Amino acid sequence: MNIGSSFGRITALILRYLYLLRSSWPRIIEIAYWPTMQMVIWGFVSQHFSSSSPELTAGGILISVVLVWDCLFRSHISYTLSFLEELWSRNLGNLFVSPLRPNELIAALASISMMRTLIGMLPAALLAIPFFNVSVFDMGLPLLGFFLNLVLTGWAISQFVTGILIRYGLGAESLTWVLPFLIAPFSCIYYPLSTLPQWMQSVAVFVPTTYVFEGMRALLIDGIFRADLMLQAVALNFAFLAFGLFAFFISFQAARRHGLLLQSGE
Amino acid sequence: MNIILQTENLTKLFSTVLAVDSLSFGLEQGTITALLGGNGAGKTTTLSMLLGLIEPSSGSINLFGQDFIKNRYSVLGRMNFSSPYVDLPQRLTVRENLTVYAKLYGVKNVRERIALVSEEFRLSELLDRRVRKLSSGQKTRVSLAKAMINRPDFLLLDEPTASLDPDTTAWIRDFLMKYRDEQGATILFASHDMREVELLCDEVLLMRRGKLVEKGSPEALLRKHDRDNLEQVFLDVSRDGGSS
Numbered sequence: 001m002n003i004g005s006s007f008g009r010i011t012a013l014i015l016r017y018l019y020l021l022r023s024s025w026p027r028i029i030e031i032a033y034w035p036t037m038q039m040v041i042w043g044f045v046s047q048h049f050s051s052s053s054p055e056l057t058a059g060g061i062l063i064s065v066v067l068v069w070d071c072l073f074r075s076h077i078s079y080t081l082s083f084l085e086e087l088w089s090r091n092l093g094n095l096f097v098s099p100l101r102p103n104e105l106i107a108a109l110a111s112i113s114m115m116r117t118l119i120g121m122l123p124a125a126l127l128a129i130p131f132f133n134v135s136v137f138d139m140g141l142p143l144l145g146f147f148l149n150l151v152l153t154g155w156a157i158s159q160f161v162t163g164i165l166i167r168y169g170l171g172a173e174s175l176t177w178v179l180p181f182l183i184a185p186f187s188c189i190y191y192p193l194s195t196l197p198q199w200m201q202s203v204a205v206f207v208p209t210t211y212v213f214e215g216m217r218a219l220l221i222d223g224i225f226r227a228d229l230m231l232q233a234v235a236l237n238f239a240f241l242a243f244g245l246f247a248f249f250i251s252f253q254a255a256r257r258h259g260l261l262l263q264s265g266e
Numbered sequence: 267m268n269i270i271l272q273t274e275n276l277t278k279l280f281s282t283v284l285a286v287d288s289l290s291f292g293l294e295q296g297t298i299t300a301l302l303g304g305n306g307a308g309k310t311t312t313l314s315m316l317l318g319l320i321e322p323s324s325g326s327i328n329l330f331g332q333d334f335i336k337n338r339y340s341v342l343g344r345m346n347f348s349s350p351y352v353d354l355p356q357r358l359t360v361r362e363n364l365t366v367y368a369k370l371y372g373v374k375n376v377r378e379r380i381a382l383v384s385e386e387f388r389l390s391e392l393l394d395r396r397v398r399k400l401s402s403g404q405k406t407r408v409s410l411a412k413a414m415i416n417r418p419d420f421l422l423l424d425e426p427t428a429s430l431d432p433d434t435t436a437w438i439r440d441f442l443m444k445y446r447d448e449q450g451a452t453i454l455f456a457s458h459d460m461r462e463v464e465l466l467c468d469e470v471l472l473m474r475r476g477k478l479v480e481k482g483s484p485e486a487l488l489r490k491h492d493r494d495n496l497e498q499v500f501l502d503v504s505r506d507g508g509s510s
Binding site (some may be wrong): 005008063090096097 | 278285320345359365371396
């Protein structure tokens with residue numbers, strides 16, 4: 001495979017999604033709208049708790065975890081919605097008769113997901129500073145690690161969901177919205193791992209996001225950066241990504257066997 | 267004689283339905299061939315296998331001297347496809363769509379190429395209009411322009427003149443013949459328009475229930491069936507099963 005040609009095809013597809021974004025200003029606003037609204041609502045909740053239960057809001061933890069969790073949701077939604085655009089516009093057949101390879105489609109979707117996540121999250125993170133005096137950027141370099149880990153988890157879920165979509169079509173569209181929330185209770189976003197009942201803890205230790213939020217609490221409340229938690233999150237994310245990719249490629253092969261690529265979207 | 271495509275015993279089984287049954291045929295470079303057959307004859311499945319969208323159950327496809335089933339990405343850049351049943355992104359303009367596909371196919375000098383195909387397909391005035399705002403005939407022309415963006419050596423078309431007015435249909439027909447003559451391109455298309463097939467094709471492949479039942483030039487088929495037009499031949503074959 002020629003790397004230059006492959007890069008050209010990936011940028012062609014990124015261009016396609018940027019054209020789409022450019023074609024509708026409400027879409028651009030929407031990307032930043034929801035994270036900002038989340039931040040505002042949780043900011044007031046945080047202010048309310050800061051007087052009655054200050055331990056819940058120490059170090060701006062509540063707003064920070066809300067913002068960081070949204071990175072996972074936004075990265076997943078941005079990836080999957082871009083793929084859904086191909087199904088809605090019945091364009092998948094045109095794409096796959098071109099020299100575009102499935103791994104190039106994945107690279108393009110991941111790139112546009114990263115762009116949309118940053119467009120969505122940066123305004124919310126920046127507005128939290130003047131509104132609630134909370135800056136996630138105070139976490140320093142570890143923030144980048146937390147962010148990338150959550151984006152990776154989002155992509156792993158997306159790869160699984162797009163695999164299902166390619167195999168079962170738009171009938172499975174609701175999975176896009178539902179699946180990220182399946183791991184939310186196990187991710188210990190707002191509470192420590194010890195809060196969960198034993199059986200849920202046994203599951204949570206296999207979820208990469210658990211280590212991200214445990215690590216964030218250690219950093220924001222105790223002022224300690226736990227490299228061990230970060231590494232566990234990275235390792236589990238690689239396992240999640242491998243599973244997501246496996247599911248996608250298995251589904252893609254099944255779609256080719258069953259002749260679903262031309263019919264997708266109908 | 268330069269055979270660019272050769273299928274041998276190409277078969278597709280969807281669970282218990284045999285959609286394509288031991289299809290063997292070759293296409294010469296620089297020819298236009300029609301793939302005919304009634305609904306469910308296996309035309310779309312055959313085209314999809316030749317495009318890499320469907321994995322054959324068995325058999326082989328040799329395209330440009332390569333094993334297409336194992337190595338399709340090395341030849342997909344020399345092919346293209348158009349079908350009124352596969353849309354281009356509706357929210358993008360014609361120019362944006364052509365730009366994306368030109369880059370996907372690795373076309374050099376994208377702007378010049380788009381200017382040329384848009385002129386060839388009478389799309390210059392429509393370049394900055396969104397695809398969803400176009401009439402169905404205009405969309406068909408955009409889809410054909412997309413199919414020509416990489417100057418394919420092998421062009422597969424599914425009902426290329428569907429929803430076009432007679433004038434544009436005649437123009438597309440002339441364009442395809444000129445393209446074949448000037449580029450030495452090979453064109454395979456599925457159609458239900460028998461008059462178009464008679465005017466355009468060097469050869470006809472007639473399918474029935476997944477099998478290839480007739481193969482030959484339009485003139486040879488008319489002679490063989492002692493008929494005046496291909497529609498009568500089509501009806502004979504579709505109802506009786508043909509001769510082979």
